Amino acid sequence: xxxxxxxxxxxxxxxxxxxxxxxxxxxxxxxxxxxxxxxxxxxxxxxxxxxxxxxxxxxxxxxxxxxxxxxxxxxxxxxxxxxxxxxxxxxxxxxxxxxxxxxxxxxxxxxxxxxxxxxxxxxxxxxxxxxxxxxxxxxxxxx
Amino acid sequence: xxxxxxxxxxxxxxxxxxxxxxxxxxxxxxxxxxxxxxxxxxxxxxxxxxxxxxxxxxxxxxxxxxxxxxxxxxxxxxxxxxxxxxxxxxxxxxxxxxxxxxxxxxxxxxxxxxxxxxxxxxxxxxxxxxxxxxxxxxxxxxxxxxxxxxxxxxxxxxxxxxxxxxxxxxxxxxxxxxxxxxxxxxxxxxxxxxxxxxxxxxxxxxxxxxxxxxxxxxxxxxxxxxxxxxxxxxxxxxxxxxxxxxxxxxxxxxxxxxxxxxxxxxxxxxxxxxxxxxxxxxxxxxxxxxxxxxxxxxxxxxxxxxxxxxxxxxxxxxxxxxxxxxxxxxxxxxxxxxxxxxxxxxxxxxxxxxxxxxxxxxxxxxxxxx
Numbered sequence: 275x276x277x278x279x280x281x282x283x284x285x286x287x288x289x290x291x292x293x294x295x296x297x298x299x300x301x302x303x304x305x306x307x308x309x310x311x312x313x314x315x316x317x318x319x320x321x322x323x324x325x326x327x328x329x330x331x332x333x334x335x336x337x338x339x340x341x342x343x344x345x346x347x348x349x350x351x352x353x354x355x356x357x358x359x360x361x362x363x364x365x366x367x368x369x370x371x372x373x374x375x376x377x378x379x380x381x382x383x384x385x386x387x388x389x390x391x392x393x394x395x396x397x398x399x400x401x402x403x404x405x406x407x408x409x410x411x412x413x414x415x416x417x
Numbered sequence: 418x419x420x421x422x423x424x425x426x427x428x429x430x431x432x433x434x435x436x437x438x439x440x441x442x443x444x445x446x447x448x449x450x451x452x453x454x455x456x457x458x459x460x461x462x463x464x465x466x467x468x469x470x471x472x473x474x475x476x477x478x479x480x481x482x483x484x485x486x487x488x489x490x491x492x493x494x495x496x497x498x499x500x501x502x503x504x505x506x507x508x509x510x511x512x513x514x515x516x517x518x519x520x521x522x523x524x525x526x527x528x529x530x531x532x533x534x535x536x537x538x539x540x541x542x543x544x545x546x547x548x549x550x551x552x553x554x555x556x557x558x559x560x561x562x563x564x565x566x567x568x569x570x571x572x573x574x575x576x577x578x579x580x581x582x583x584x585x586x587x588x589x590x591x592x593x594x595x596x597x598x599x600x601x602x603x604x605x606x607x608x609x610x611x612x613x614x615x616x617x618x619x620x621x622x623x624x625x626x627x628x629x630x631x632x633x634x635x636x637x638x639x640x641x642x643x644x645x646x647x648x649x650x651x652x653x654x655x656x657x658x659x660x661x662x663x664x665x666x667x668x669x670x671x672x673x674x675x676x677x678x679x680x681x682x683x684x685x686x687x688x689x690x691x692x693x694x695x696x697x698x699x700x701x702x703x704x705x706x707x708x709x710x711x712x713x714x715x716x717x718x719x720x721x722x723x724x725x726x727x728x729x730x731x732x733x734x735x736x737x738x739x740x741x742x743x744x745x746x747x748x749x750x751x752x753x754x755x756x757x758x759x760x761x762x763x764x765x766x767x768x769x770x771x772x773x774x775x776x777x778x779x780x781x782x783x784x785x786x787x
Contacts, residue, residue, distance in 0.1 A: 319699050321690060361689075369689045379450060387451030392434030394453060397567065397586055 283415055284313065290353050300336065304344035307332040309355055312412045323356070323406040345406070354409035362389055362402050372402065418526065420463050423478040424456055426527055431619075432489055433758055439729055440485070440760045444477035486525060486555070486598045488765035492617020492625055494653040494753040496610040503608050505644040510552065512643045515542050520557035520596070533559050533594045540599070540635045554601040554639075556632065559594045562619070566591050599632055610650070611769070612636070617755045622738065629753065657751035659775040660717050660737045668771065669719035670694040673736070674701075676714040683741060685716075691732070715739040721771070723764040733757070733764040735771065 287309060295301040311331040312320065329341055336344075348355040360372040370389035380386035386398035395401070408416075427437065434451070441448045441455065447462050448455045463474055515521055518541040519528045525544070528536075536559055544555040566589045570581035581587055597615035604611070612632055614625060633650055640648045664671065674695050675685045684704075688695045695701050705712055718736040725731065736755040743749045754772065759765040 316699075321693070371691075376450070388434070390433055390435075391431065392437060392452045392455070394451060395567075400585070 280415055283411070284309075287353065287355070287411060287415075294347070294353075300340050301344055301347070304332065304336050304340050305348060305355075307335070308344060308348060309412070312355065312408055313415050317408055317413060317416050320408050320412075325404070328406070348409070349406070353411065355411050356406045357409045359405050359407065360402055361405055362386065362398070364388070364390060364401065377402070418475065418479060420460065420475060420478070422526055423475065423482060424459065426482055426525070427478070427485070428452055428456070429527060430485065430489070432485060436489065436731060436758055436760045439725070439731055440481045443725055443729055443760070444481060446474065446477060483525060484761040487553070487600055487613075488756075488759045488762045490616055490618055490757050491600070491613040491759075491765070492620070492629075492753050492755045493611055493613050493769070494629055495656075496612075496650050496653055498603075498608050498610055498651070500608050502640070502644065502648060503603065503605050505646070506603060506640060507547075507549075507552070507605055509643050509645070510547055512645075513542075513545060513554075513639075515544065518543070518557075524555075524557070527596050530594075533596055540632060542639065543598075550605040552603040554603070556599045556601065556635070558597050558599070558631075560597050560616075560620075560624075560628065561592055562595045562616070564591045564593060599628075601632070601636055610636075614753075617753070618736070618757050622740075625753065652750065653752040654776070655750040655752070656737055656754055656772070656776075657739055657743060657749065658779045659772060660714050660739055660751070662775045662779055663717055663719060663735075663737070664696075664712075664714045666775075667696070669721045669735070671696050671717060671719050672734070673716070673718035674714060675716035675739075675741070676712040677741060677744060678708050678713075679711050680708060713744050715741050715744050720758070721767065723767050725760075725763075731758060731760045731764050733759045733768050735768050 288306060291302050291305045291309075295305065308328060308331065311328075325338070325341060325345070328345065329336075329338075332341075345356060347353070349358040360374075360377055361369045362372050363369045368390065372386075372389065376387065376389075380398060380402075385394040385396045386402065387393070388395050438448050438455075447458045449458050459474070459478075463471055466474065519532045519536060520541045520543045523532075527533075538559065540556045540558045542554060543557040546553050568581070568587040568589045570578045570587070573581065595616070599615050600611075600613040602611045602613075603609075612629060614620070614628055614632070617625065620628065637648055637650055663669070664674070670688075670692075671694050672688045673686070675683070677683050686695055686698075686701060688698065716737065716739045718734055720732045720734045723731045723733055734755075734757045736757070737751060738753075738755060739751050743751065756765060756768050759768065
């Protein structure tokens with residue numbers, strides 16, 4: 275994608291934010307700052323983004339609630355800026371990626387199969403964490 | 418061996434689930450999500466199978482168990498032995514006697530918890546097999562291990578529950594005895610002895626050293642008895658030089674690295690992504706370039722993709738667990754490695770083959786320099 279088209283894509287994304295949140299809203303500026311940060315970084319260095327790293331990226335300007343609202347929106351199908359993933363981190367700080375079906379099953383059964391041992395864990399919620407990678411729109415904005 | 422016993426044997430070994438499920442799949446056994454569902458499915462399939470198929474399923478589980486005893490979650494050290502000693506050992510191998518013990522009578526099954534609690538802390542030769550070039554000796558012993566256990570408030574009376582309810586999580590550390598299967602391989606082709614300590618990764622390094630010494634002492638006595646001459650093992654092969662060779666090669670995927678820099682820092686890096694290598698990670702490359710690549714690596718772990726067939730593979734891991742003081746000491750030696758995530762002797766040998774390759778490469782570089 276040439277520079278002109280990239281700018282056009284970015285303008286369209288900003289317009290989308292404006293239409294959904296209103297230009298004066300905190301959500302609008304949170305989404306713009308997150309998107310601008312993601313567009314400014316090489317995609318190869320955005321393989322594991324967390325709530326904490328995104329807060330740092332926007333200089334901790336926003337509350338956790340504002341950040342989570344923006345992130346939830348940016349992970350949606352309408353404007354796929356972020357892609358959501360889950361990981362299980364055990365007591366030894368070892369992390370295991372979890373598929374959506376594993377999360378769905380755990381919610382249904384009230385217990386999660388430990389990906390490393392195959393045994394059930396009941397108090398799993400605090401050990402299952404979200405992380406993010408760039409969504410399709412960020413990848414397009416880079417190309 | 419009954420189905421339930423085989424399943425208990427396998428489950429009690431705390432084998433990494435990806436390894437276990439790959440082994441089940443390789444043998445065409447039905448699996449589900451995690452142990453509970455898999456055990457239920459295997460029992461259901463077994464009960465609805467013909468006697469002939471039941472026998473096949475038992476043989477498959479038994480084969481998986483035997484491979485796992487020999488190769489799964491081991492710490493290994495290697496020795497070079499005089500050619501004459503190895504020849505004498507193979508010539509007089511009939512002198513090798515397996516002493517009576519509960520381990521021997523129940524092998525390869527685990528002995529009962531009561532028997533394990535009652536038995537002393539000695540090592541027992543439990544089984545051995547040999548070909549013209551290789552003897553494999555299996556030793557059993559009990560070792561004390563610690564396990565983290567989630568404690569549920571509902572297990573206690575009301576007054577304790579009232580106290581525990583203030584905590585979101587209560588963890589207990591339980592001491593218990595575990596039966597270990599240590600392996601010794603005496604190889605006539607390479608004149609080498611390999612000792613594989615069971616559960617190598619989960620044993621603290623001091624205990625690991627003590628356990629290796631315990632086996633070495635017993636092995637010296639045993640070989641001396643067989644060859645009817647006093648035999649003393651030479652020091653184990655120093656594996657520390659392999660750390661640098663592995664780091665500077667492009668072999669495998671480095672997933673853990675610890676090093677010092679000349680700017681005064683100690684770094685410990687771990688790659689959480691299964692498909693990425695620390696060597697090519699942006700932060701590592703940038704940091705390394707900033708100090709002109711002058712990193713002194715003292716600990717490294719790498720994994721390889723080991724293809725079993727067109728649908729199945731394992732990711733065996735080699736960890737060289739050096740410590741920072743080894744960089745400053747003279748006459749230092751890294752005596753053992755930890756080999757994990759192996760489903761069989763094939764992927765285990767693949768890793769020891771890599772290790773041998775690096776050792777040979779170092780030897781050849783040294784001889785070129787001199």
